[in-house]
Amino acid sequence: MTRVLVDRLCLHFPVYHSENSTLKRSMASAVSNRSGQRAGSALVEDARHRVTIDVLKDISFTLDKGERLGLIGGNGAGKTTLLRALAGIYEPVSGRVRVRGSIGTLLDTQLGMNMELTGLENIRLRCLFHGFGQAQAGSIAQNVAEFAELGDFLALPVKTYSSGMLVRLAFGLATAITPDVLLMDEWLMAGDITFLEKAKKRIESLVQDSDTLVMSSHQPEIIRRWCTRLIWLENGQIRMDGPTDAVLDTYLAA
Numbered sequence: 614m615t616r617v618l619v620d621r622l623c624l625h626f627p628v629y630h631s632e633n634s635t636l637k638r639s640m641a642s643a644v645s646n647r648s649g650q651r652a653g654s655a656l657v658e659d660a661r662h663r664v665t666i667d668v669l670k671d672i673s674f675t676l677d678k679g680e681r682l683g684l685i686g687g688n689g690a691g692k693t694t695l696l697r698a699l700a701g702i703y704e705p706v707s708g709r710v711r712v713r714g715s716i717g718t719l720l721d722t723q724l725g726m727n728m729e730l731t732g733l734e735n736i737r738l739r740c741l742f743h744g745f746g747q748a749q750a751g752s753i754a755q756n757v758a759e760f761a762e763l764g765d766f767l768a769l770p771v772k773t774y775s776s777g778m779l780v781r782l783a784f785g786l787a788t789a790i791t792p793d794v795l796l797m798d799e800w801l802m803a804g805d806i807t808f809l810e811k812a813k814k815r816i817e818s819l820v821q822d823s824d825t826l827v828m829s830s831h832q833p834e835i836i837r838r839w840c841t842r843l844i845w846l847e848n849g850q851i852r853m854d855g856p857t858d859a860v861l862d863t864y865l866a867a
């Protein structure tokens with residue numbers, strides 16, 4: 614069963630809006646011609662003289678149930694943007710993205726979190742969103758409370774949390790519900806040592822239980838342990854797609 618379909622996905626971001634800017638003029642002059650892109654550059658000037666960064670260019674792949682895909686590539690290659698496009702946060706400029714089944718995201722601590730509500734209210738809201746009944750919502754709330762160890766803070770608005778506390782809540786919540794497709798960016802590293810150890814154990818069991826995984830990482834040992842397949846992104850394009858060892862060995866040797 615195909616869980617994820619990405620078909621000729623293209624995504625770009627405008628880098629400048631103002632008409633009379635020195636920055637815009639200097640960026641535009643970096644683009645060799647007005648209709649296209651300079652070889653090897655991500656900068657493009659379109660027909661309306663807007664300078665944009667071409668972040669993802671013609672990305673196509675499918676993922677079957679059970680596959681664990683790692684995204685690798687240098688800084689700015691487009692890994693996070695691709696994860697966000699899979700999560701539905703970014704709409705494709707062209708091409709399409711289809712994900713079949715429930716999606717769980719570990720991309721950003723504030724994603725899906727209402728900062729005005731308390732920790733407990735955020736947990737209940739997420740359960741409501743997933744259509745869970747009261748009993749299941751209660752056990753998820755207990756599970757998150759035990760994991761996050763936030764005590765009385767769970768009854769306070771999330772905007773009063775420190776960044777480490779927010780990570781505990783977001784991470785606990787995101788990992789309490791096992792999705793069909795788990796999308797995960799680099800580890801959320803804003804925690805203390807005890808928390809990171811707990812987080813590692815919890816994420817390992819979530820990765821095992823989710824049937825399909827897409828994760829971005831710069832850590833070869835994590836990639837080898839968790840991924841069955843790798844896509845190497847370079848300047849927003851797929852440079853290589855294949856079994857983990859083959860792609861990682863080529864990437865590390867390059």
Ligand SMILES: Nc1ncnc2c1ncn2[C@@H]1O[C@H](COP(=O)(O)OP(=O)(O)OP(=O)(O)O)[C@@H](O)[C@H]1O
Pocket residue numbers: 626627628666668686687688689690691692693694695
């Ligand atoms: N909201 C945005 N507006 C403009 N440019 C953006 C935006 N988000 C990302 N970019 C650009 O898109 C490109 C790809 O960024 P992305 O974060 O996807 O890379 P990455 O492969 O995840 O990098 P890293 O390994 O450094 O996290 C970069 O050139 C970045 O500057």
